[in-house]
Amino acid sequence: MSGGSPNLLLRWAARLALWLALAPLARAHVGSPNVFFEGSAGPYPAYAVIRPPAALPGAAQVSVSLGASRIHGVSVLPVMWPAGQPGSPESVAAQPVPGATNLWSAEVWLLRPGSYLFRFEIEGPQGLGQATVPVNALGTQTRPMKSGLRVALVAFGLFLLLSAGLIVGAVAREGCLECAAELPTTGDFARGRRAAALAVVALIAAAAAGAGRWRSLDLAYRTTGIQKPEPVAAAVRTETNRIIMELHQVDEPPWRPSWATLVPDHGKFMHLFLVREPELDVFAHLHPLRRDSATFALDLPALPAGPYRLYADITYENGLNQTLLAGVTLPQPLAAPLALPPPGPSPGGEVFCGFAPGVSPNSGPVTRDFDDSWHVDSGSQSVAAEGGPGKLLRGGLVSVLMGGYTLLFENAAAVIAGRDSSLRFAAFGPNGSEAALQPYLGMLGHAAVRSADGSVFAHLHPLGSFSMASQAVFRQVETATAAAGSIAPPPTRPSAEGVPSNRVPFPYEFPKPGRYRLWVQVRIAGRVLTGVYDLDIGKL
Numbered sequence: 001m002s003g004g005s006p007n008l009l010l011r012w013a014a015r016l017a018l019w020l021a022l023a024p025l026a027r028a029h030v031g032s033p034n035v036f037f038e039g040s041a042g043p044y045p046a047y048a049v050i051r052p053p054a055a056l057p058g059a060a061q062v063s064v065s066l067g068a069s070r071i072h073g074v075s076v077l078p079v080m081w082p083a084g085q086p087g088s089p090e091s092v093a094a095q096p097v098p099g100a101t102n103l104w105s106a107e108v109w110l111l112r113p114g115s116y117l118f119r120f121e122i123e124g125p126q127g128l129g130q131a132t133v134p135v136n137a138l139g140t141q142t143r144p145m146k147s148g149l150r151v152a153l154v155a156f157g158l159f160l161l162l163s164a165g166l167i168v169g170a171v172a173r174e175g176c177l178e179c180a181a182e183l184p185t186t187g188d189f190a191r192g193r194r195a196a197a198l199a200v201v202a203l204i205a206a207a208a209a210g211a212g213r214w215r216s217l218d219l220a221y222r223t224t225g226i227q228k229p230e231p232v233a234a235a236v237r238t239e240t241n242r243i244i245m246e247l248h249q250v251d252e253p254p255w256r257p258s259w260a261t262l263v264p265d266h267g268k269f270m271h272l273f274l275v276r277e278p279e280l281d282v283f284a285h286l287h288p289l290r291r292d293s294a295t296f297a298l299d300l301p302a303l304p305a306g307p308y309r310l311y312a313d314i315t316y317e318n319g320l321n322q323t324l325l326a327g328v329t330l331p332q333p334l335a336a337p338l339a340l341p342p343p344g345p346s347p348g349g350e351v352f353c354g355f356a357p358g359v360s361p362n363s364g365p366v367t368r369d370f371d372d373s374w375h376v377d378s379g380s381q382s383v384a385a386e387g388g389p390g391k392l393l394r395g396g397l398v399s400v401l402m403g404g405y406t407l408l409f410e411n412a413a414a415v416i417a418g419r420d421s422s423l424r425f426a427a428f429g430p431n432g433s434e435a436a437l438q439p440y441l442g443m444l445g446h447a448a449v450r451s452a453d454g455s456v457f458a459h460l461h462p463l464g465s466f467s468m469a470s471q472a473v474f475r476q477v478e479t480a481t482a483a484a485g486s487i488a489p490p491p492t493r494p495s496a497e498g499v500p501s502n503r504v505p506f507p508y509e510f511p512k513p514g515r516y517r518l519w520v521q522v523r524i525a526g527r528v529l530t531g532v533y534d535l536d537i538g539k540l
Contacts, residue, residue, distance in 0.1 A: 030311070030323055030457040035135050036507035038422055039463050041122045042129025044068045047507060049420045050118055050135050057111045060137070064094060064120060066102040072123040074104040078135075081115040081319045091121070110137045115319035134319055161203055169196030234310055234326040241334050242299050247272075247312070247324070249294040260293035261317045266441040268369070270296055271459065272312040273448055274328075276304065280517045283530060284374035285446065288312075299368040302333035304376060311457050323457070371441055373521060375530035399531035404430030405524055407531035418540040420509035423447070423460075425520055425531070427502045434502035440523040445504040452515040460506040510537045 037048040045067030052060050062076050077091035094106035110116065116137050122129040173184050173192025184192070233248040247270075249259050262269045268287040276282035282304055288296035312324040397412035410424040425445070427435040437444045447460040504522065518533040 034509055035133060036420060037133045038505060038507040039131060041120055041131035043126040044122050044124060044129045046131055048120060048133060050133060052135060052137055053110060056113050056137065059107045059109050062106045062108055064104045068124055069102060070125050071102065075121045076106045076108055077119040078108050078110060079117040079119055113138045136320055161200060164203055165196040165200045168199035169193060232324045232326050234328040236328060236330060243331065243334060245298055245300050247288060247296040257316050258293050263315050263317050265315050270312050270314050274308045274310055275450060276306050276308050281377040283519045285521060286372045287369035289369060301372065301374050303330055303374060305330050305332045309454060313459055373528040397533055399533055401529040401531060405435055405529060407520060409533055415537060416540050417510045417513040417537045422505040422507050424505045427522055427524055435524050436501040437504060438523040440521060440528055446521045447506045448519045450517055456511055460508055462504050462506060513537050513539045
């Protein structure tokens with residue numbers, strides 16, 4: 001062993017300890033493991049909630065609320081990557097929930113960790129409707145054994161060990177006697193003691209081997225079956241007249257996939273969010289460019305200096321999506337921030353929010369994206385509709401946007417921790433008229449929610465909290481399989497027909513009571529505007 005090996009082992013041990021310590025925080029959404037879907041399953045409006053198991057094997061709890069009556073049946077099929085539907089088990093029939101209208105529930109067992117596609121089939125008067133929702137089935141914890149059960153099992157094991165030794169000793173001592181009346185000799189007793197001792201030693205060795213095997217399986221589950229934060233190094237440097245942030249993937253064990261296997265989500269390999277701590281008064285939604293298989297980089301806009309928490313969403317080619325976590329301190333900006341960045345065309349034909357002026361390209365790779373947007377609090381807070389701050393009249397909460405626009409959180413008063421709901425928002429112009437929303441990154445809005453203590457962070461879409469890239473990956477696989485004649489083609493993405501042009505919903509469930517800040521990004525008149533809401537979420 002080389003002289004540096006002990007240090008290397010210590011580094012690996014420390015890294016493994018960090019992974020295990022942070023495991024409860026590590027899902028694609030930090031502290032918010034449930035998956036939500038709101039859209040159409042063919043002709044039927046559907047709202048689905050999937051609660052993955054905390055440990056595997058385990059049962060996922062699925063509930064489906066339908067906006068149509070006289071539904072004949074609902075079934076759920078978990079399709080695991082890369083087995084596909086031909087290698088999947090039979091679908092699970094959901095059951096109507098007694099006392100509820102058009103609400104169905106099912107318990108779906110997941111045996112192995114990995115990326116799944118939950119395929120919903122709804123049978124009703126308008127025929128068969130289908131919808132697909134990708135789900136990460138990676139444990140968030142291991143279930144500890146209760147101390148009382150541990151003591152009972154140890155005592156029972158010792159009893160079995162002693163009993164086995166006594167039985168083997170008795171057989172060896174008296175098995176050679178010709179009749180029951182014959183008494184064992186001193187030699188028979190010695191032979192019985194030797195046999196009992198050998199049996200006890202053999203059983204102890206077998207138990208030790210079994211314990212070693214169990215620990216090996218447990219370690220493998222902790223390292224590959226529980227999703228943990230991917231170690232990421234964030235570095236900030238000043239280069240001429242711009243500030244550049246780089247993200248580096250550190251050296252990893254072979255079971256962790258490389259960033260070379262990422263797939264784009266909304267056309268971006270990474271969606272990065274910066275939140276300044278502890279005030280949470282600065283929010284940025286950025287899109288670093290991948291420079292190689294282990295590095296992302298971007299030009300930072302003129303954000304105020306200070307400590308920031310970094311969250312970055314990525315999706316791998318096997319459908320698994322993950323959130324990267326890091327802390328970073330930003331220096332003073334090199335250019336004055338813009339209150340309202342100028343619009344301009346992006347390569348995709350959309351209008352971008354823009355970078356601060358004074359940032360000019362230097363030699364080297366271009367590390368900016370035209371769809372980046374950010375928000376710096378100007379001191380104004382969200383206020384209740386037709387009321388003062390802190391009061392919710394008619395359940396609405398208003399955020400004043402730049403340019404005189406407003407964004408109304410219509411059902412803010414009805415939001416409770418532990419109850420899934422659709423967070424509904426409506427945009428209005430300076431004169432109070434409805435303000436039409438334009439697509440931003442392919443959707444009518446994006447939202448991010450974070451708890452005050454940082455234990456919860458989620459990136460939300462109008463269709464749900466899952467990764468659209470994961471859904472696209474599975475759709476490609478199923479389309480290829482359907483072309484081969486194995487299964488029916490997958491359903492297309494549900495549309496937003498029937499939703500007013502100034503409104504956008506986000507299905508979500510706040511995982512626990514407490515104080516949260518919510519950012520909602522919408523595009524109005526070619527500009528990306530951000531509404532900010534401070535929420536005190538109560539118990540169910």
